[in-house]
Amino acid sequence: MDMQVAKKKLGLKERYALMTRDLGWDTTYQPMNKVFPQAEYEGIKIHDWSKWEDPFRLTMDAYWKYQAEKEKKLYAIIDAYAQNNGHLNVTDARYINAIKLFLNGISPLEYMAHRGFAGVGRQFPGVGTRVACLMQSLDEIRHSQTQIHAMSNYNKYYNGFHDYTTMIQRVWYLSVPRSFFDDAITAGPFEFMIAIGFSFEYVLTNLLFVPFVSGAAYNGDMGTMTFGFSAQSDEARHMTLGLECIKFMLEQDPANVPIVQRWIDKWAWRGYRVLTLVGMMMDYMLPKRVMSWKEAWEIYFEENGGALFNDLARYGIRPPKFLDQIAFDKDHISHQAWGTFYNYAAACNFHSWTPTDDEMDWLSAKYPNSFDKYYRPRLEHWREEAKKGNRFYNKTLPMLCQTCQIPMIFTEPGDPTKICYRESDYKGTKYHFCSDGCKDIFDHEPEKYIQSWLPVHQIYQGNCFNPGVDPTAPGFDALGAVLDYYNMAVGRDNLDFEGSEDQKNFEAWRGMATKNI
Amino acid sequence: MGVAAIKEYVGENKDRLENFHGNQLLYVGWEDHLMFCAPFAFPFPPAMRFGDVIEKVLPGAFGYHPDWAKIDWSKVEWFKSGQPWAPNFAKSLAENGLRHKDVVRFRTPGLTGIKGSCS
Numbered sequence A: 001m002d003m004q005v006a007k008k009k010l011g012l013k014e015r016y017a018l019m020t021r022d023l024g025w026d027t028t029y030q031p032m033n034k035v036f037p038q039a040e041y042e043g044i045k046i047h048d049w050s051k052w053e054d055p056f057r058l059t060m061d062a063y064w065k066y067q068a069e070k071e072k073k074l075y076a077i078i079d080a081y082a083q084n085n086g087h088l089n090v091t092d093a094r095y096i097n098a099i100k101l102f103l104n105g106i107s108p109l110e111y112m113a114h115r116g117f118a119g120v121g122r123q124f125p126g127v128g129t130r131v132a133c134l135m136q137s138l139d140e141i142r143h144s145q146t147q148i149h150a151m152s153n154y155n156k157y158y159n160g161f162h163d164y165t166t167m168i169q170r171v172w173y174l175s176v177p178r179s180f181f182d183d184a185i186t187a188g189p190f191e192f193m194i195a196i197g198f199s200f201e202y203v204l205t206n207l208l209f210v211p212f213v214s215g216a217a218y219n220g221d222m223g224t225m226t227f228g229f230s231a232q233s234d235e236a237r238h239m240t241l242g243l244e245c246i247k248f249m250l251e252q253d254p255a256n257v258p259i260v261q262r263w264i265d266k267w268a269w270r271g272y273r274v275l276t277l278v279g280m281m282m283d284y285m286l287p288k289r290v291m292s293w294k295e296a297w298e299i300y301f302e303e304n305g306g307a308l309f310n311d312l313a314r315y316g317i318r319p320p321k322f323l324d325q326i327a328f329d330k331d332h333i334s335h336q337a338w339g340t341f342y343n344y345a346a347a348c349n350f351h352s353w354t355p356t357d358d359e360m361d362w363l364s365a366k367y368p369n370s371f372d373k374y375y376r377p378r379l380e381h382w383r384e385e386a387k388k389g390n391r392f393y394n395k396t397l398p399m400l401c402q403t404c405q406i407p408m409i410f411t412e413p414g415d416p417t418k419i420c421y422r423e424s425d426y427k428g429t430k431y432h433f434c435s436d437g438c439k440d441i442f443d444h445e446p447e448k449y450i451q452s453w454l455p456v457h458q459i460y461q462g463n464c465f466n467p468g469v470d471p472t473a474p475g476f477d478a479l480g481a482v483l484d485y486y487n488m489a490v491g492r493d494n495l496d497f498e499g500s501e502d503q504k505n506f507e508a509w510r511g512m513a514t515k516n517i
Numbered sequence B: 001m002g003v004a005a006i007k008e009y010v011g012e013n014k015d016r017l018e019n020f021h022g023n024q025l026l027y028v029g030w031e032d033h034l035m036f037c038a039p040f041a042f043p044f045p046p047a048m049r050f051g052d053v054i055e056k057v058l059p060g061a062f063g064y065h066p067d068w069a070k071i072d073w074s075k076v077e078w079f080k081s082g083q084p085w086a087p088n089f090a091k092s093l094a095e096n097g098l099r100h101k102d103v104v105r106f107r108t109p110g111l112t113g114i115k116g117s118c119s
């Protein structure tokens, strides 16, 4: 007969020790460096993995329970939002283009983050680090799933949402966020942690999530807002992981400091370039503005980031390079980016437009040093021409930066009237860059960046047409063929907001919801 | 060291000249006219006359701008990789020394875009 033994309840600390650190062991059949083959090649020296401090002491069983609760609440709200036609409560249909940008450009990165953390979680010899990466990996796949669910609701009513998995791999502007993450995921495990765990999740995350989540709240999009709040507790954990990771590397060996510094320089720049898209969204795409890009940069980077780098100074870490240039450019990049999407609206899966008079005045007030002088004249000119039926559609393909893959739209440090051109020669070929930051990154690892899949060059090589398409046929419509390859519906997904199907449908449906017609 | 890697690693340049079916890339930017958000990229045969680029291709790319029709081509200043440069319109790209992925810019003195904003 079995003896009934009173089960001893484990304390939090004990339970944590048993369910995380105790799960690891040193291998004997194979040497540890063969089991963890990526642990050393980046030059980071770790002497004692047990010094890793787990920021959250969360165990897997508690993780599942907690996340399931959160997810249940989130889906209840997403369902209610869908059933009540919540999409008709947004400020105006232009707002939906901000969601298109997010779901096409950012959600796939959530999935890549899932893969990335799963990958590095396998590669770190330290158990605590591995468990933390596993949890973040799961967080990220949950984020991508909930975002896909949120998107499926918009996809029922609006254009441009229907094929984000193809588009992220093909569409010219989506190569910007995609190549950013491809760069991180093909780096070693330590660089990945600085790239995504620290630079993106810690230093820059507020610049991504606050604008979108507050933007959603300001513009009546409860679904997206709820997702944002639900993800917040995960984000807090991610930020702590990123910070712990960098401190751990810096404390383990002074020789790690210059390596980590270079990664900070690189990934602050890479992240900043991707955030150009967010800046443009804030300044141009939210019918009800939250704050300007410039204000967000000042609060979330200059103030908060400044405090962080003061704190890291004791390890010999300095703030990222090129901050002077970034400080100058905060008056310009959002306008330059919106102008780019206005130029190439024919090849885009969201709509663009010229701001209203009120919006132009808001921009003048937020950007007294730049808007009226450099950007208002071109926007007003475009608006005039559009009124005459001569809307500007740039149909010639732009030159791209080899590193960030953004068209060469950025201007010289200190001179917003001159495009910034930089180039390097490597093995007898020229490579071009939008900035000193992007050139620096290339020059340090040219073998990596010569492989960039640059959409414009790929089109010219004939790699962006569907099978069977003959580009030598008489009267061949190259742009049309490329849009087919992108799976973009011409006249629905692309072109100006004015006159778009989205605009007409939203007006009609909102009319039905609010008037007796 | 061209890259951090666990073993010998060689990348593939995706934009080798031979991938462009007999063309080479030429990038062209118009100074002080940033209404065109970035310089353009074109695939041209190296034997193409440089003047044909100006006369037959660029109007389609830049012609939307009200300044385009006002350009006095005899006064235009040219730059190659940022250095002053004097193209011969009658000669080919190759004869003008233009190689794959070269970048040229032109400045049109007196023309500074929409309301002088360099747009």
Ligand SMILES: [Fe+2]
Pocket: A110, A113, A139, A140, A143
């Ligand atoms: Fe996430």
Ligand SMILES: [Fe+2]
Pocket: A273, A401, A402, A403, A404, A405, A406, A433, A434, A435, A438
């Ligand atoms: Fe760049």
